Amino acid sequence: MYQFNYHKPTSVEEAQALFKAVEDGMFLAGGQTLIPTLKQRLAAPTDVIDLSGIAELSGIEVRDDRVSVGAFTRHADVADSAEIRRVLPVLSALAGQIGDGQVRNRGTLGGSVANSDPAADYPAAVVALGATVYTASRSISADDYFKDLFETALEPGEILSRIEFQCPTRAAYRKFPNPASRYATVGVLVADFSGDIRVGVTGAGPCAFRATALEEVLREQLSVEAVETVEVPDAGFNSDLHASAEYRAHLVKVMTKRAVADLLKA
Amino acid sequence: MQISLTVNGHDHTLDVPENTLLVDVIREHLKLTGTHVGCDTSQCGACTVHLDGRGVKSCTVLAAQVDGSNVTTIEGIGSTENLHPMQQAFRDCHALQCGFCTPGMIMSAIDLVENVGVQTNQEVREGLEGNICRCTGYHNIVQAVLQVARAGTDQTQEN
Numbered sequence: 115m116y117q118f119n120y121h122k123p124t125s126v127e128e129a130q131a132l133f134k135a136v137e138d139g140m141f142l143a144g145g146q147t148l149i150p151t152l153k154q155r156l157a158a159p160t161d162v163i164d165l166s167g168i169a170e171l172s173g174i175e176v177r178d179d180r181v182s183v184g185a186f187t188r189h190a191d192v193a194d195s196a197e198i199r200r201v202l203p204v205l206s207a208l209a210g211q212i213g214d215g216q217v218r219n220r221g222t223l224g225g226s227v228a229n230s231d232p233a234a235d236y237p238a239a240v241v242a243l244g245a246t247v248y249t250a251s252r253s254i255s256a257d258d259y260f261k262d263l264f265e266t267a268l269e270p271g272e273i274l275s276r277i278e279f280q281c282p283t284r285a286a287y288r289k290f291p292n293p294a295s296r297y298a299t300v301g302v303l304v305a306d307f308s309g310d311i312r313v314g315v316t317g318a319g320p321c322a323f324r325a326t327a328l329e330e331v332l333r334e335q336l337s338v339e340a341v342e343t344v345e346v347p348d349a350g351f352n353s354d355l356h357a358s359a360e361y362r363a364h365l366v367k368v369m370t371k372r373a374v375a376d377l378l379k380a
Numbered sequence: 381m382q383i384s385l386t387v388n389g390h391d392h393t394l395d396v397p398e399n400t401l402l403v404d405v406i407r408e409h410l411k412l413t414g415t416h417v418g419c420d421t422s423q424c425g426a427c428t429v430h431l432d433g434r435g436v437k438s439c440t441v442l443a444a445q446v447d448g449s450n451v452t453t454i455e456g457i458g459s460t461e462n463l464h465p466m467q468q469a470f471r472d473c474h475a476l477q478c479g480f481c482t483p484g485m486i487m488s489a490i491d492l493v494e495n496v497g498v499q500t501n502q503e504v505r506e507g508l509e510g511n512i513c514r515c516t517g518y519h520n521i522v523q524a525v526l527q528v529a530r531a532g533t534d535q536t537q538e539n
Contacts, residue, residue, distance in 0.1 A: 120381060120398040120444045142445070149440045150422050152399070162398070164445055190434070214510025215488065215496070216425060219434040220441065294423070296509065 115152045119161045126170065126250045126273050129163055133271040136161035141273065143225030144188060146217050171224065171275055176201055182278045185224025193218060204285040204303065205243070208235050211289065213296050224274040227259075230266045230321050232352055233297035237322030238287065242303035242314025243279040250275055260321040282307045286376035288369045289317070292356055299357050300365035304332070304373040311336065313370060318351050318362045328370055336378070341371045383447040387412070388456030396443055403427045403438035406453055414454040414483050418512070425511030428484035429453045435491035437510070454483035457490065465528050466490050475524035477515035485511050489525045498529050 119136070123129040133139045140159035142148055143166075151157045165171060171186035174195055181202045183192060192198060193210035212218055212226075212235050226236045227247065240247070240256045247254045247267075254267045261267060268274060282305035289301030298317035302325075305312045311332040313325040331340045346366045351359035384393045387410060394409055406412050406429065415438060418426035422440040429438045430452040438451075458464035463471065466486050476482045485508065492498045492507040504525045505518070513521065 115399045115401075117397065117399055120442070122444070122447075142442075145442065145445065146422065146440060149401075149442065153420070162442075164442075166445060214425070215491065215507055216428055216435050216437045216510040217422070219431075219436050219491075 116155060116158045118152075118159055120164065121161060122164045122167045124167045124169075126168060126275065129165060129168065129273060130250070130271055132161070132163050136163075139163050139271075141165055141228075143186060143228070144221040145225075146213065146221040147225065147229055147231065165224075165273065171273075174198060179281045180278050181205065181281060182276050183223050184276050185222060185228075185274045187223050189213070189218035189221045189223070189226075190215075192223065202243075202279060202281045204282075204287055204305070205239055205279060208239055208287045208303065211235060211287075211291070211296070223277060227277060228266065228268060228274045230260055230264050231297070232263055232320055232322075233292070233299070233317045234322075235287075235289065235298055235301055235316060238289075238298070238301045238303040238314040238316035239279065240277065240314070241322050241324050242285070242305045242312045243282065244305075244307075244312060245280070246278045247274060248276045248278065249273060257324070260323065263320040265321070280307070282312075284377050284380050286373040286380065288372040288376065290365050290369060300362050300369050302366060302369035302373050304370060304377055306336065306377060309333065315366055318366050320350070320352065325366065325370070328366075332374065336374065338371045338374050338378075341367055341374060381444060383443055385443075385446055385449055385451055387451045388453060394443075398442075398444055400443045401439055402429070402431075402436075402441040402443050402446055402451070405443045406438060406451070412453050412455050416480055416483055418480065418484075423512065424481070424484070425488060426481050426484040428487040428511065430487060430491065433491075434495060435488045435510075452487075454487060457486070464490070465531070466493070466524070469524040469527040470521070473520045473524040473527060475517070475520040477513075477517045481511060481513045481515075485513065485521055489521075489528070492525065493529045493532060498525065501526065504529070 137160040139161040142164045173184040175182040245256045285305040287303040289298040300317040303314040313328045316322045348359040348363035353359040416426040418424035427439040
């Protein structure tokens with residue numbers, strides 16, 4: 115790991131001021147991606163700005179049909195939260211499948227969503243649950259948030275503060291985990307908002323997206339059989355040593371079918 | 381930079397470079413070499429310690445991040461004369477072969493039993509996903525964890 119300066123601000127304003135003042139700063143959340151990246155020298159910031167000291171970035175709040183989760187909330191806390199389990203159980207179930215236990219004890223919602231790893235789990239929930247991403251100065255709708263591989267609507271130096279998820283009538287998340295890393299080779303979250311169906315896909319493309327063709331047929335008929343009628347093209351899908359684009363396209367349908375089956379059982 | 385932390389009940393104040401990992405503080409500065417470095421890439425879990433009571437991979441935590449925290453390593457849970465129940469269970473079940481993964485396995489297993497509340501074979505296997513045993517001696521490891529998890533339940537029922 116290269117040498118860097120370390121800062122631990124106690125407010126978002128201070129963190130943003132630091133980012134502007136230093137030569138090449140990076141924000142550190144739970145560090146479960148950034149620290150391995152630094153160790154491999156794939157990133158070499160002059161300054162690391164640790165966000166763990168900012169109290170306002172933590173916390174879970176349930177209001178009517180929405181759940182607001184602070185960016186610094188760790189995966190284990192989302193998985194274990196009695197409040198989230200009560201009103202948005204699919205989010206707890208998804209958080210409980212991220213990485214492994216030790217990673218879930220450190221990794222954070224904001225870190226995952228700001229990084230936008232194509233194989234991360236949370237992005238599927240952000241798009242399928244019609245979430246709103248909040249920063250200090252603005253809100254970004256889920257549909258406008260994910261841009262490309264590791265690229266989001268966040269501006270340099272902008273800090274994700276919280277994410278507000280809408281609670282569907284029912285929902286289910288299924289993923290095909292990479293057997294070694296537990297990253298999603300493909301993950302699909304199907305959410306039913308009183309008949310309005312949203313399908314969020316992660317792992318398949320450069321970033322999470324809504325599978326609108328699947329949403330349309332599932333709005334007509336919410337069944338496993340309906341999924342079979344949809345063609346999922348593999349154009350633009352990821353291809354690597356774990357899975358070809360064609361296989362990922364196949365997995366999108368399989369995971370959607372499994373999620374729909376789970377959702378109908380619930 | 382200066383950091384202060386409590387390790388196995390002892391307070392330490394250390395001067396370390398900003399890019400020092402927690403595992404290096406534990407092994408190199410405090411000479412507590414029971415915590416192992418297996419892969420150094422956050423996969424194997426041999427470096428697992430408890431940070432404020434929860435299992436974390438100390439090769440993927442900066443020492444700077446844990447300034448002011450409470451750390452427990454394998455050396456802090458029991459002694460040769462007075463083994464921790466999880467260490468005793470690993471001994472009883474012969475839950476090790478080469479022993480390299482064992483400190484991390486035990487620290488994860490304690491977190492699982494105390495904080496996650498595993499009870500079944502499947503829950504233990506899923507709970508230990510972050511720890512790799514390259515001797516593939518998982519069967520007896522799972523038995524050992526279950527022995528402690530079930531003993532805990534029995535005690536609760538008796539009380």
